[in-house]
Amino acid sequence: MARTEASADPLPTEFNPARYTRVASRDIRRGSVRVRDVLLDAYATLLGVGTILALAGGLVLAMRNEVAKALGAGTGGRRTVVTAEWTALPDGAAATVLLFAALAAVMAGARKLGPVAVASAEGYWWLSLPVERRPFLAGGLLRRVGLVWAAGAVLYLPVGFITDLAATVEGQFLGAAVFGLAAVCALLLAALRQSAGNGFPAGASGAVGGLVLLALLSFLPRRAAAGELEPAAAALAAVVGLGVLVFTRMGAIPGRELIRGGGVSGHAGAALYLMDTNELGRAFAGTPGRTSSRARRWYAKGARTPFGALLRADATAFLRTPGIWGRPVLLLLLCVAVLLTAGQQPAPLQLVIILLTVCAVVPAPGALARQTAITPGLDALLPLFPALVRLSRTVLPAAVLALWSAVFCAVLVLLGTGTPALIGLGALAGIGFGAAAVRGAYRPLPDWSAPPVETVFGPVPTAQTGSLAQGLDTILLAAVPLLLGLFLGYVPVVLLLAQAGFSAVCVLLVMYSRPK
Numbered sequence: 418m419a420r421t422e423a424s425a426d427p428l429p430t431e432f433n434p435a436r437y438t439r440v441a442s443r444d445i446r447r448g449s450v451r452v453r454d455v456l457l458d459a460y461a462t463l464l465g466v467g468t469i470l471a472l473a474g475g476l477v478l479a480m481r482n483e484v485a486k487a488l489g490a491g492t493g494g495r496r497t498v499v500t501a502e503w504t505a506l507p508d509g510a511a512a513t514v515l516l517f518a519a520l521a522a523v524m525a526g527a528r529k530l531g532p533v534a535v536a537s538a539e540g541y542w543w544l545s546l547p548v549e550r551r552p553f554l555a556g557g558l559l560r561r562v563g564l565v566w567a568a569g570a571v572l573y574l575p576v577g578f579i580t581d582l583a584a585t586v587e588g589q590f591l592g593a594a595v596f597g598l599a600a601v602c603a604l605l606l607a608a609l610r611q612s613a614g615n616g617f618p619a620g621a622s623g624a625v626g627g628l629v630l631l632a633l634l635s636f637l638p639r640r641a642a643a644g645e646l647e648p649a650a651a652a653l654a655a656v657v658g659l660g661v662l663v664f665t666r667m668g669a670i671p672g673r674e675l676i677r678g679g680g681v682s683g684h685a686g687a688a689l690y691l692m693d694t695n696e697l698g699r700a701f702a703g704t705p706g707r708t709s710s711r712a713r714r715w716y717a718k719g720a721r722t723p724f725g726a727l728l729r730a731d732a733t734a735f736l737r738t739p740g741i742w743g744r745p746v747l748l749l750l751l752c753v754a755v756l757l758t759a760g761q762q763p764a765p766l767q768l769v770i771i772l773l774t775v776c777a778v779v780p781a782p783g784a785l786a787r788q789t790a791i792t793p794g795l796d797a798l799l800p801l802f803p804a805l806v807r808l809s810r811t812v813l814p815a816a817v818l819a820l821w822s823a824v825f826c827a828v829l830v831l832l833g834t835g836t837p838a839l840i841g842l843g844a845l846a847g848i849g850f851g852a853a854a855v856r857g858a859y860r861p862l863p864d865w866s867a868p869p870v871e872t873v874f875g876p877v878p879t880a881q882t883g884s885l886a887q888g889l890d891t892i893l894l895a896a897v898p899l900l901l902g903l904f905l906g907y908v909p910v911v912l913l914l915a916q917a918g919f920s921a922v923c924v925l926l927v928m929y930s931r932p933k
Contacts, residue, residue, distance in 0.1 A: 433552045434543045477575045481582070498767040498903055499756045499832045512580040514754045516596065517635035519572075520603045523565065524627060527607035529701050530685060531678015533558050533663075533670055540676035551667045554675070558608065558663070562601050569593075569600030577642055584642040591649060592642030598652035599634040605659035606630065611678070612669045630655070692863050694780075694885060695787050702740075702784055723800050727809045735785050735813040744781040745821050748774050753828055768900050775850065778821065779892055782814035783854030790859050804928040807855065811927055815851025822847035822899075835906035842902045842916055849895025849920035852927045857888020859927075891923040 533554050535543065543553065573596040577589045584592065606627040634655065637648035681700055688696035735741070752774040756767060789796065789810065796806045826843030830836070863884050870879050898916035902908045 434539075434546065434548065436553065436556070473575070477578050480579050498764050498771070498829070498834055511755050512576060512639060513635050514751070515576065516573075516599075516638060517632055518751050519569075520599055520631040520635060521628060523569070523600050524603040524607050524631065526701075527565075527604045528610055530682045531611065531674065532561055532604050532608040533611055533667060533675065534678030534682055535675050536679045536683060537676055540672060540679060544672045544675065549668075551664065554667055554670075555664065558667075562604060562660075565600050565604045566597035568597075570597035573597070573638060577638070581639060581642050584639075585644070588642040588644050591644075592638040595641040595649050595652045596638040598649075598656050599631070599637065602634055602652070602655050602659055603627075603631055605656070605663050608663045609659070609666065611674050612666045691865075692882070692885065695790065695858060695860065698780060698784065698787050699791075702788070724805050724809065727799060727801065727806065728812060731785065731809050732813055735782075738784050740784070741782060741817065745778045745817070748778050749821065749825055749828075752825075753832075756829075756832070764904055768904060771903065772896055772900065775896055776889070776892055779818065779850050779854045779888075780857060781854075782817045782851065783858040786810045786814070786855045786858035807859070807928045808924075810858075811852050811855045811924060813851075814854045815848045815924075817847075818850040818854065819844045819847030822850065826899075826903075829903065834903055836908065838908035838913070839902055842899055842908050842913060845913070845916045845920050846895050846899040849891060849916075849923035852920070852923035853888050853891035853895060856891050856923070856927045856930070859930075860884050860887035891926060894919050895923050 534557065535554070544550070570593040573593040574589060577584065577592050581589070581592070610624070610627070634652060637652055641648040641652075684700035685697055688694070688700055752770060755770055796803065799806055801809075822843035823840050826834075826839045827837075830839055861884050867879075895916075898912055898919055902912055902916075905912075
């Protein structure tokens with residue numbers, strides 16, 4: 418039957434604007450690319466990748482030998498941070514916990530970026546056309562699936578070689594392939610959540626179901642590394658089932674969700690390309706939460722001094738910032754789980770795990786400072802010295818991280834790390850960590866006017882990497898006494914004074930450092 422002008426929307430056509438644009442742009446570039454330039458770029462890339470792989474392989478083998486020595490005979494006299502006898506768990510539990518945490522991080526990050534997404538311009542032009550959405554959306558999703566599988570397999574290999582000493586080389590590669598498939602499942606679960614509300618469970622129910630599936634998948638890579646083929650078949654079946662479900666529901670994803678994911682992906686990609694970690698944090702930042710009437714009444718009360726008014730405003734905005742406690746609590750639980758499952762490892766390795774956890778937690782309370790650092794001119798308009806403005810930005814992050822560090826040290830004390838005086842040492846260290854969060858938020862932009870330095874890895878932008886050290890330097894400064902106290906198992910008075918002095922220096926660096 419012929420369709421009339423008065424009928425409903427026209428039927429979608431099979432025209433694929435993404436393929437047409439890609440072919441047209443390739444035809445235009447084909448005449449301007451020289452074979453010599455392509456060969457030189459390929460040679461430089463392969464040489465750099467080969468050098469990095471050689472160094473990484475040597476590091477992995479050295480750590481594997483150290484782990485083998487720690488698990489061998491005569492390790493009873495080694496100093497460990499976690500010494501409680503009841504903390505011993507089965508072998509391989511630490512690796513399984515790490516794999517589950519990595520899969521959960523992939524799902525959470527993919528949910529922010531939008532596995533199925535289009536750029537803003539493409540969304541405004543293409544989504545309004547009467548074309549079938551699935552063909553031009555599936556190409557981008559397939560590219561992301563291949564990238565996630567390759568990245569997951571490559572990142573698993575060092576972990577597998579270090580933690581699984583009994584597996585063969587062929588088994589390690591099979592386990593890496595299975596973990597790549599599990600990472601693809603995490604990506605597809607995030608794609609399913611994009612269509613939440615249109616037949617897929619929304620909110621916590623959908624997330625809990627995905628986490629249960631990821632928990633089951635985290636047991637498969639080590640079984641595959643042991644030479645079993647059933648885990649590979651199960652992971653592949655999960656990928657195929659989720660892939661079919663995602664493809665059938667791709668048309669149910671709202672256009673605003675596709676554009677949002679493309680915007681976040683573009684923002685995060687540009688921040689990574691420009692090596693701007695603060696901008697990367699802004700790309701993943703959520704929308705401010707709603708405030709209650711009680712909070713509004715508290716904020717409406719006047720303040721006697723300009724500093725008090727600024728502190729009240731910063732406190733209100735800080736408490737409305739989403740995700741203040743999410744990352745710190747999750748990382749605390751993850752670190753404790755890893756220390757429990759690897760309690761017989763030497764103390765230096767456990768201290769490195771604690772330091773990495775601190776470095777991952779510190780940027781979270783600096784979210785508000787990263788937002789205010791975008792417009793430094795507004796801080797200059799305040800009737801306060803710049804040092805007092807920075808101090809106001811530091812109060813709440815320092816309080817949060819002091820509480821977090823005290824709770825973390827209290828848990829370690831319960832696990833047999835040392836005396837209860839470590840809790841006070843952790844609280845003092847948390848003040849320095851809060852200052853490090855604000856110092857990192859106000860770090861200068863990378864200077865791209867300076868040329869890179871040629872190294873064996875290729876050109877290295879030293880001027881840009883120098884800006885990344887701001888914030889990390891104060892983390893290390895505040896963490897030195899704390900790590901020393903955890904290693905000793907008790908807190909001398911001089912160590913407590915040193916921790917207070919180091920944290921005070923971190924706060925002064927934030928207050929009086931001049932922006933470049």
